Amino acid sequence: MLEGVSRSFGNRPILKEISLRIRRGELFGLLGPSGSGKTTLIKLITGIDAADGGRITVLGNLVPSLPLLGKIGYMAQSDALYGELTAKENLMFFGAMFELRGARLAERIGDALATVGLTQDAGKLVSRFSGGMKRRLSLAVALLHEPELLILDEPTVGIDPALRVSIWASLLALRERGTTILLTTHVMDEAERCDRIGLIRDGSLTAVGSPAALKANTGAATIEEAFIRLGGDRS
Numbered sequence: 020m021l022e023g024v025s026r027s028f029g030n031r032p033i034l035k036e037i038s039l040r041i042r043r044g045e046l047f048g049l050l051g052p053s054g055s056g057k058t059t060l061i062k063l064i065t066g067i068d069a070a071d072g073g074r075i076t077v078l079g080n081l082v083p084s085l086p087l088l089g090k091i092g093y094m095a096q097s098d099a100l101y102g103e104l105t106a107k108e109n110l111m112f113f114g115a116m117f118e119l120r121g122a123r124l125a126e127r128i129g130d131a132l133a134t135v136g137l138t139q140d141a142g143k144l145v146s147r148f149s150g151g152m153k154r155r156l157s158l159a160v161a162l163l164h165e166p167e168l169l170i171l172d173e174p175t176v177g178i179d180p181a182l183r184v185s186i187w188a189s190l191l192a193l194r195e196r197g198t199t200i201l202l203t204t205h206v207m208d209e210a211e212r213c214d215r216i217g218l219i220r221d222g223s224l225t226a227v228g229s230p231a232a233l234k235a236n237t238g239a240a241t242i243e244e245a246f247i248r249l250g251g252d253r254s
């Protein structure tokens with residue numbers, strides 16, 4: 020939950036008094052033009068960056084909170100992987116950080132690799148991976164410890180359409196199991212699949228609602244049209 024959250028860089032306000040309550044178990048999408056503040060907001064929610072004003076609580080904990088880190092899975096926009104390790108070794112490393120070990124770790128690694136379609140590539144060095152494969156491995160890392168809240172910054176950038184479909188199927192399955200998912204996207208048909216979306220423009224949350232409600236409120240046929248009518252640019 021965010022209450023009046025603000026963040027400036029220098030004299031420049033980047034986020035202005037953002038208040039938002041994301042419900043447990045929902046798939047929430049943040050949509051906004053490039054530079055509107057989506058990544059900044061996500062970093063505040065994870066506790067990586069600190070707000071200048073306002074209050075953020077996640078799963079009942081005031082952010083930042085060390086115990087919270089074990090309950091969150093975060094996939095940043097740039098991949099933080101070890102190129103000199105294989106995909107499986109990367110997952111073993113990150114799994115150990117989340118105190119997974121033994122049979123449980125092996126089971127989670129198998130599950131996460133299958134979810135992102137990398138089972139056949141488990142033994143390959145990450146430095147030989149394509150950009151899309153690295154994105155998929157980053158997603159596997161984020162969901163390895165079965166976090167209650169999954170925060171994904173543009174999870175499907177650089178991923179081909181067929182795999183995007185399968186990743187979305189996995190996200191929806193995780194949501195069915197009760198995982199709360201917060202993601203940013205530029206892709207309108209992805210926004211359409213979220214339970215609710217929040218539109219950000221110039222650091223302000225301009226609208227929040229289900230895709231159907233946002234379309235109905237603006238009389239738009241598509242979410243892209245609703246987004247433009249609500250003052251967003253094509254992103």
Ligand SMILES: Nc1ncnc2c1ncn2[C@@H]1O[C@H](COP(=O)(O)OP(=O)(O)OP(=O)(O)O)[C@@H](O)[C@H]1O
Binds near residue numbers: 051
């Ligand atoms: N550490 C920083 N120092 C100064 N300015 C920053 C910093 N981080 C972000 N900004 C600025 O804040 C604004 C919002 O950036 P942010 O990355 O949150 O946008 P975004 O909506 O995630 O964009 P995109 O969709 O392109 O990823 C940009 O103008 C960016 O240049």
